[in-house]
Amino acid sequence: MKYFKWSLAAAIAVAIAIPGPVNTAQAAESAIVDYDRGNYLLSDGSVWIQEVDSEGYQQKNYNIAELQGGYGLTKDGKLMLLWGSDAPKLLPDQSGFIQINGNYALKADGTVWTLDGEHLTDYSDIVMISTRDGGLVTLSRSGELKASNMFGKKVDQFNSASEVSSIAAGLVDKVAVVLKSGKVVLYSRYLFDKDDLTKYIPTTVTDNAADAMFDGNGKLVVLLKDGTVSTTSSSSSDAYKLIKTYSKLSGVTGLVANSGDSIIIRQQDGSLAAYDTKTDQLEMLVLPGITDLTFQMDATDLTIGDKVPVQIYENWSNGSSKRIPLAEADLVIEKPYLLQKQADGTLKATGVGETKVTVRAGSASKTINVSISAEYTIDHGAFIKGTMYLPVQAVFQTMGATVQANAATKIFSIKLGALPIQLQLGSDVAVVNGTKVKMTGKVQTVDGTAVFPASLLKTALGAQLNWDGTYQTMIVNFGKAELSVQTKQTDQIVKKKAQGNLAKLIGKTYWINNFDSNYRFQKVTIVDVLPDYKGRYAIALKFPSGKILNSYEMSGEELLQTLGNKQYFFTVDPYKTYKYSDAIWAKIKAGKISTGMTKQQVELSWGMPVNKSAMQGSGIQVETWQYAYYNYVTFTNGVVSMIYTS
Structure with missing residues (x-):
C-alpha cells in the first residue's frame, strides 16, 4: 500500500538466488505486489519478512493482501505485525479490517481503529483513510472529507464516496483527492475562504490523473492516464501545479510507495520498480537473494x-x-x-x-x-609370525562402526555407515559389501580378544598401514586421520625407554630413614620405576611382607639424590651398623631424644640440625644444635647435656 513505506536501500538489489525454504518455481510465478520496511508481498499472499537482527529473509505464507507501516493486512481481514523484535505475530482480537494506513486501520463496518486496538468513536461509516505524521484523513460513505491535525475536521463534501478514487494525507498541511473523473484536487490548511473560515478552497492540479500520492519530501506525485508521472514543487508558489515530468517513467500503471527521494511504481507487466527522483535512476524491485x-x-x-x-x-x-x-x-x-x-x-x-x-x-x-x-592408542593388538592383528570390536567401533557378535555362529556383523562387513572366527575370508575378500590370516582369539589381520583395512577401505617395529605398534591412516594399535609388549617397551638408566635401580635394597616416618628402618626393595612420561618418576618399594608402596613423583635427578641421602634411605641395615640398646632404638624410632644420648643417636632421631655452634675450654667441649621451631640440643663432650624445646 502506498504512503509511508520504509527505506528502499535494501530493496534495490539483484536477486541471484532464492533461499533454501522457498521453492524456485513458485517464486518465479509469484510477482512482487507490495513492499514495506524491507518486507516483500508476493501475489500468492506470501510475504518475505526481513529479520531485524540479521537482515536476512524468511518466507511466510500468511495470505497477506496489503503491507503498510510494518503490518500486514490478511485477505480475511486480520492484522499481523511483520516488523520489529516481536515479529511476526498475529495481533489478538483484531479482525474485520479492509485497510491499514500509518497507525490506523479501517474496518468493513466503517469504524476506525488505532493499531493498539482503540476505537475512534468520532468516526463512522468511513470507506477510506490516509495518514501522515500522525494526522488522519477520512472519507465517509456520504462523501464527507475530514482531516485531523492542522485542518480541524471537515475539509470538503462530495456528492458521495463513489466519486473518489483515492485520498492522500500530505505533510501536516495538505490533503489530496483523486476523483474517478481524473481530476486531482489539492487542499491546504492555509488556503481557505476568508468569508467562511470553515471552508477550504480546492485547487485542481490536473484533470487527467490515474493516481496520486505525496512523496517523502511533501511534493505531490501524480500518475497521469497516459502512464507518465509528474510532480509539483516543494516551493509554495508551485505547490499546486505539475512542473516536472520524470523522463524515465512511462507505461506506469500504479503508484505503490514512497521513501525520501524514491518512489515505487508498478509497470505494465505488473512488476515493481524503484525510481530515484534525484539521480533519475530506475531499478527493478526484485527479491534479495x-x-x-x-x-x-x-x-x-x-x-x-x-x-x-x-x-x-x-x-x-x-x-x-x-x-x-x-x-x-x-x-x-x-x-x-x-x-x-x-x-x-x-x-x-x-x-x-x-x-x-x-x-x-x-x-x-x-x-x-x-x-x-583417535587420541589414545588401542590395546590388545597382536604381532603373530610377521602379521599384525587388530582387535575387531575396538578398532571398528573407533572408526564409528557398529559391531554385533553372534556367539553361536562366531560371526561379527559390522556396519560402517552403509558399508556392511562380515568377519568370522577361524576364517581368513571377509565379506565386504557382499564381496569375499581374502585376508593374510585368520580371525582368531588372542588373550581373550578377537583379532583380524590389519591388511583388511588397506584392501577393503584404502587405509595406509605403518608398522613401528621399535614399539610393536601399527599406525592406521585414512588420509590425515589416524588411529594406532599396540601389542601387549608396547607398554613395556615404552616404559623401559622412559626409565632409561633408572631401570638399574630395580632390584636394589634400601632401609627407610626419614623418607617416611611410618616405616623407619624397615627394609625395602625397589621392584619398579614408574615414569609419568613427562620427566618425573615414582619408585615402587616392596616390603618383606609383600606389601608394595609407591613413592611420590620426582625428577630422575631428585630420585637419585634422595636414594643416596642417608637422611632418607640407608644402603645398609642400620641395626647392624649401629649397636644400640633396644631402649635407645625405641626412642630413635619414636623421634625422641634424652640426656646421655650421643650425637649420632640424636641425628638418627631428629635428623640433621639447621645450625651448629661450638666452644671449647679447660678440656670441656660444648656444642649446640639448632632445629626448626626454636628447638635446641646441647652436647657436653659429645653427650646430650641439655634439651630445649619450644
Whole structure:
C-alpha cells in the first residue's frame, strides 16, 4: 500500500538466488505486489519478512493482501505485525479490517481503529483513510472529507464516496483527492475562504490523473492516464501545479510507495520498480537473494570426542549477512557416523576417518574437509609370525562402526555407515559389501580378544598401514586421520625407554630413614620405576611382607639424590651398623631424644640440625644444635647435656 513505506536501500538489489525454504518455481510465478520496511508481498499472499537482527529473509505464507507501516493486512481481514523484535505475530482480537494506513486501520463496518486496538468513536461509516505524521484523513460513505491535525475536521463534501478514487494525507498541511473523473484536487490548511473560515478552497492540479500520492519530501506525485508521472514543487508558489515530468517513467500503471527521494511504481507487466527522483535512476524491485555462504569450523583436525563450534552465514545481495543456527542449516555430513550434529550448535567427532561437511543455501554451497583421529592408542593388538592383528570390536567401533557378535555362529556383523562387513572366527575370508575378500590370516582369539589381520583395512577401505617395529605398534591412516594399535609388549617397551638408566635401580635394597616416618628402618626393595612420561618418576618399594608402596613423583635427578641421602634411605641395615640398646632404638624410632644420648643417636632421631655452634675450654667441649621451631640440643663432650624445646 502506498504512503509511508520504509527505506528502499535494501530493496534495490539483484536477486541471484532464492533461499533454501522457498521453492524456485513458485517464486518465479509469484510477482512482487507490495513492499514495506524491507518486507516483500508476493501475489500468492506470501510475504518475505526481513529479520531485524540479521537482515536476512524468511518466507511466510500468511495470505497477506496489503503491507503498510510494518503490518500486514490478511485477505480475511486480520492484522499481523511483520516488523520489529516481536515479529511476526498475529495481533489478538483484531479482525474485520479492509485497510491499514500509518497507525490506523479501517474496518468493513466503517469504524476506525488505532493499531493498539482503540476505537475512534468520532468516526463512522468511513470507506477510506490516509495518514501522515500522525494526522488522519477520512472519507465517509456520504462523501464527507475530514482531516485531523492542522485542518480541524471537515475539509470538503462530495456528492458521495463513489466519486473518489483515492485520498492522500500530505505533510501536516495538505490533503489530496483523486476523483474517478481524473481530476486531482489539492487542499491546504492555509488556503481557505476568508468569508467562511470553515471552508477550504480546492485547487485542481490536473484533470487527467490515474493516481496520486505525496512523496517523502511533501511534493505531490501524480500518475497521469497516459502512464507518465509528474510532480509539483516543494516551493509554495508551485505547490499546486505539475512542473516536472520524470523522463524515465512511462507505461506506469500504479503508484505503490514512497521513501525520501524514491518512489515505487508498478509497470505494465505488473512488476515493481524503484525510481530515484534525484539521480533519475530506475531499478527493478526484485527479491534479495543469497549471493554466497560463509561456513567456518573452529577446527578441522579433530580427535574423537571433540565438539567444534560452527559458524554459518548467508551473504545476501542487499549487503546483509544472516547467521544460520546449525539446527536450521541445510548441512550434509558425507559420513555421518564420523561427525554428528549436537543440540548445542556444535559438531561432535565420533569416529576415526575423513569426511566432507557441506552447507547449502539457495544455489550457494560451501564444503569443509574434516579429519578425525583417535587420541589414545588401542590395546590388545597382536604381532603373530610377521602379521599384525587388530582387535575387531575396538578398532571398528573407533572408526564409528557398529559391531554385533553372534556367539553361536562366531560371526561379527559390522556396519560402517552403509558399508556392511562380515568377519568370522577361524576364517581368513571377509565379506565386504557382499564381496569375499581374502585376508593374510585368520580371525582368531588372542588373550581373550578377537583379532583380524590389519591388511583388511588397506584392501577393503584404502587405509595406509605403518608398522613401528621399535614399539610393536601399527599406525592406521585414512588420509590425515589416524588411529594406532599396540601389542601387549608396547607398554613395556615404552616404559623401559622412559626409565632409561633408572631401570638399574630395580632390584636394589634400601632401609627407610626419614623418607617416611611410618616405616623407619624397615627394609625395602625397589621392584619398579614408574615414569609419568613427562620427566618425573615414582619408585615402587616392596616390603618383606609383600606389601608394595609407591613413592611420590620426582625428577630422575631428585630420585637419585634422595636414594643416596642417608637422611632418607640407608644402603645398609642400620641395626647392624649401629649397636644400640633396644631402649635407645625405641626412642630413635619414636623421634625422641634424652640426656646421655650421643650425637649420632640424636641425628638418627631428629635428623640433621639447621645450625651448629661450638666452644671449647679447660678440656670441656660444648656444642649446640639448632632445629626448626626454636628447638635446641646441647652436647657436653659429645653427650646430650641439655634439651630445649619450644
